[in-house]
Amino acid sequence: MNKTKILLVDDEVSLRETISELLIIQNYNVKSACNGQEALDFLEYWIPDLIICDIMMPVMDGSTLLELIKDNNSLNSIPFIFLTAKKENNLMRKCLLDGADDYIAKPFKIRELISIIESKIERFEKIKNSHSNLYLGKKKVFLHEINTPLNGILGPIELLMENQEKLDKKEISAFYESIKISGERLNRTMQNIIFYQNLKNNSIEFDPNSSSEILNAFLKTKEKIFKIYEGQEKRISFEIDKAIIKFSQEHLEFIFFELIDNALKFSSNNKIIIVSGEQFNNEYYELVIRDFGIGLSEQELNKIGASQQFNREKREQQGLGLGLFLSKIIIKKSEGVFTIISKENEGTTIKIFLPLYKNYKS
Template sequence: MNKNKILLVDDELNIRETITELLLYKEYDVKTASNGQEALAILEYWSPDLIICDIMMPVMDGVMLHEIVKENQFLTAIPFVFLTAKKEDNLMKKCLLDGADYFISKPFKISELTGVIEAKIDRFEKIKNAYANLYIGKKNYFLHEINTPLNGILGSVDLLIEYKDLLAKNEIETFYNSIKLSGERLNRTMQNLILYQNLKSNSNEFCDDSSSEVLDVFLLVKEFFFKIYEGQEKRIVFDIDKANLKISQKHLQFILFELMDNALKFSSDKKIIIISGQQYNTECYELVIRDFGIGFSAEELKKIGAAQQFNREEREQQGLGLGLFLSKIIIKRTKGDFNIVSRENEGTTIKIILPLETFKI
């Protein structure tokens, strides 16, 4: 049975240790942070069922952390409970208006704390079960991403059946290819949704024993790309050193596909993308994916998240806006690092640091 997960954020060591000991006794899975900045670093690779947070802390206080969490679609539904002192009543009212779930005043009784925790986690579980789907927003991009390839498949099949005695061999081949591409697009959409839900519920396995050879995986992805982007082989320029990385082949394939696909989609047909890979230090490997396309504004970069798309109508992009977001989450959960630098109308550079596999003698 999976344990419920709680993130405890407080700058007072004694309080952290006391509450942690209690929560562990109650068989919760607990992680702690001494300020909001440390908490955000944890939230990049770990999704709790409840956040318990002090208000007044150095570096980043609880109010700022709460604002960031509530703006993040991946985190916004997680119950957020504040620990407060009596002198913080005005802040408490503000946070309630901003969507905080509950307040516990210091000093507090153990029964009060455990009661609140059980109630909030129980409600969160019901919400997750009732709304296990990804909310895409007011516009029906989700339906579009399902219906478009599905109509492509059904339409091609109908034509093959109706004109089976009139179609030439090359025309039949064209319909088969269309069905295959539409099926792959639909499958990709559904797999991304499944991956999103698994990551959100922490049910995805990230085994420390997983490994893959980066150049081999890249070549597999590149070969698949040429079937989608016909006649554009010369757009991908690469120089990747061989290395074994501590990440599964499935996850590395996903990351490379999504980031290369974004780079090509957001660049004109005349623009190349450059992919390089080399050992960063004795423990890590660096992958760099650079395009010279439309880029992101500084404001757009701050908003990158699940189902986040920018000017979809103008840019005619496909997909649900999950690829970049999911890639970042996977990289963080495999103990890697993700960095993106972009300028509008100049292009985007994504740098990925992944751990090298170490061989034991």
């Protein structure tokens, strides 16, 4: 049985270590951070069942951390308990109005903390079970992403059944291709949702001995992408050096597909996408994906998360907004480094440092 995961955030070292040890004795899986920024770094690849957080901390305080978490669709349902030594009559009310689930003042008894933790975890489990864990973001967007490819399958099938004697081979082939593309889109949507839930539950194992050749992974992905973006092969300019990366082939192709698909999707048809890759040093391979599309503002970059989309109606997005988020988590969990620089109406540059396989020599 998986242990309940708790993220403890406090800048006081002795108190943080004491609480952490006590919670571990109570059979909880605990990670600790010294401020809000360090907590956010953990949350990029490790999703807890509960967060316990001090209010007053350097770098990023607890209130700022709570605000960022509540603005993130993949994190905002996690129970959040404030822990503080401040003595203000209205502080508890303020914490709860800000979105915290509870508040406990220092000093406190461990039984009191455990009791609060148990009640909040029980509530969180009920919320997760009631939503079946299979729904992200706005309901109308979710339904659109299921119904559109489903109609793209059922519609052509109905036409084929009604007109099978009237259609020639070329027309039938076109219908089959349309059905296949819609089926792949639906499959991709469902697989991404399942993948997200498994990552959220920390149930995906990342084999440290996995390896794959990066140019081969790119070429296979490029072939898949242009089955969707038919006739747009010249839009990708690439120069990728061969190398063995410490990634599974599946995960590497997933990252390529999602990031290049986003770059194509958010750029006009006359704009190229530049993909380059070369060995950075003895430990890392540098991969860069650059587009000259609509870009993102600084505020939007700070809000990247599961199911997060920006101006969907204006930008005519397809998908649930999971691709970038999942790619980022895979890279982090595989000991890689992910950075993104973007500017509205100028484009986006994603730079990734992927660990080289230990037996690889350039």
